Amino acid sequence: MYTEKEVKMGAPQGSVPLTSTVINMQTETPGRDYVVWSLFNTLFLNWFCLGFVAFxxxxxxxxxxxVGDVLGAxxxxxxxxxxxxxxxxxxxxLTIGVIVLLSTRLQFGFRLYF
Structure with missing residues (x-):
């Protein structure tokens, strides 16, 4: 969203005609891009490569x-x-599930074949 503001510049009245300048100011700030969260998920919780795709x-x-494309961003x-x-x-x-699975297999004395 852009708004137009008019600023009057020039010399005092009567001597020189007044000029006006239009300044386009962006009022809406772009949102978050979640790069840090995506990097965390990529490095630590990358089951099914969802963290990498999010990154x-x-x-x-x-x-x-x-680039200034707010809607695309x-x-x-x-x-x-x-x-x-x-x-x-x-x-x-899935991490909790693997921990529970491994701990129950070790508790009941099953052999792990990895």
Whole structure:
């Protein structure tokens, strides 16, 4: 969103005609791009490569933000956020599941074949 502001510049009245300048100012700040969260999910909770895909969308969102495409940046950031939520939830659940599975197998004396 751009708004127009008019600024009057010039000499005192009567001597020189007044000139006006229009300044376009961006009132809406671009949203978050979730790069740090995506990097965390990529490095630590990368089950099914969701963290890596979220990181790619986060970088695309940051690129769009730098170019000035606010709607494109918001679209990529929304996708990155959704992928980060899924990567975090699945990563936590699967990590807990593996820990529980390994601890129960060790508790009952089963051999591990890895």
């Amino acid at each position: 790619a969308y986060s970088v695309k969102s940051r690129d769009r933000k730098m 918001q679209s990529y950031a929304s996708t990155a956020k959704c992928l980060n939520v899924w990567a975090l939830a699945l990563g936590i659940l």
